[in-house]
Amino acid sequence: xxxxxxxxxxxxxxxxxxxxxxxxxxxxxxxxxxxxxxxxxxxxxxxxxxxxxxxxxxxxxxxxxxxxxxxxxxxxxxxxxxxxxxxxxxxxxxxxxxxxxxxxxxxxxxxxxxxxxxxxxxxxxxxxxxxxxxxxxxxxxxxxxxxxxxxxxxxxxxxxxxxxxxxxxxxxxxxxxxxxxxxxxxxxxxxxxxxxx
Numbered sequence: 001x002x003x004x005x006x007x008x009x010x011x012x013x014x015x016x017x018x019x020x021x022x023x024x025x026x027x028x029x030x031x032x033x034x035x036x037x038x039x040x041x042x043x044x045x046x047x048x049x050x051x052x053x054x055x056x057x058x059x060x061x062x063x064x065x066x067x068x069x070x071x072x073x074x075x076x077x078x079x080x081x082x083x084x085x086x087x088x089x090x091x092x093x094x095x096x097x098x099x100x101x102x103x104x105x106x107x108x109x110x111x112x113x114x115x116x117x118x119x120x121x122x123x124x125x126x127x128x129x130x131x132x133x134x135x136x137x138x139x140x141x142x143x144x145x146x147x148x149x150x151x152x153x154x155x156x157x158x159x160x161x162x163x164x165x166x167x168x169x170x171x172x173x174x175x176x177x178x179x180x181x182x183x184x185x186x187x188x189x190x191x192x193x194x195x196x197x
Contacts, residue, residue, distance in 0.1 A: 044146030045164060045177055052077070052168045053144040057112075059132040060120035065110075071172060076102065076109045076190055078165040078181075079147045083115045083123035083133075087163070091183040092129055098187035099130050105196060106170075112136050113161060167194060 046052070052075075056066040067075065078095070080088045095102070095109050102109060109131035115123075120133040134141065142148050147164045150157060163183075167176040167190060175194065182189045191197035 044149060045179060046146055046166065046174055048174050048177055050174055051172050052166060052174050053141075054172075055134075055141045055144065057134045057136055057141060058117050059134055060117060060124045062117055065132055065134065067110075067168070067172070070108045070110075072170050074105075074107045074170060074175075075168040076107050076165060077112065077145075077168060078110070078186070079112050079142060079145065079161055080163055081161040082113060083119045084126065087183045088113070089127065091163075091181065091186050092123070093127055094184060094186050094188075095131065096127065096129050102187060102191075105191070110134055112141055114139060114142065165190065 052067060054066060054068045056064055059065050067077070076095075078091070080091060082088055092111065095111075099109065111129075111131065111133045113120075113133070113135075114137050115133075115135060116137055117135045120135055123129065124133060136142050139148060142161060145164070145166065147162045148159065149162050151160045151162065152158075162179065163181045165176075165178040165181060165186070166174055167178070169175045176190075178189065178193060188197060
């Protein structure tokens with residue numbers, strides 16, 4: 001009787017160990033696949049030390065702005081997927097809340113997404129955003145900066161804007177590329193990466 005129970009216990013333990021091993025292998029493979037996808041996406045990003053491509057585009061007020069008009073100032077050029085979505089709102093509001101500190105440190109903030117001018121205007125007005133949001137519906141700027149690629153959400157794969165920030169110096173050179181954006185404290189992250197906080 002005792003030996004029978006012992007054999008059953010061993011079988012149960014063996015099955016549990018097999019189950020744990022299978023799940024661990026699956027997790028490791030999935031994790032490696034995600035890392036590989038992230039590395040693949042990051043391959044298209046521009047490199048630090050290179051000159052940031054100039055662009056001309058309309059902001060939320062229908063005014064044309066260009067990167068070159070901000071020469072002599074440091075620029076935080078951040079790319080985000082969509083107006084008024086949770087992560088993008090957190091990022092924009094964090095930039096807004098730290099805008100005064102950023103401007104004191106000589107920064108100009110420009111957000112870029114594929115949304116149109118009307119969408120940007122609503123987003124700016126709803127959250128009182130004090131900086132330019134650029135409309136890039138043709139994805140010309142997005143493609144120049146290599147921030148369009150494969151994404152995965154809720155197990156679904158699709159193409160979209162890879163949330164990325166370029167910090168550009170006064171001469172138009174890329175100082176820093178941030179692809180692991182922390183939306184809720186992105187301004188602090190930028191300053192920390194530049195050792196300016």
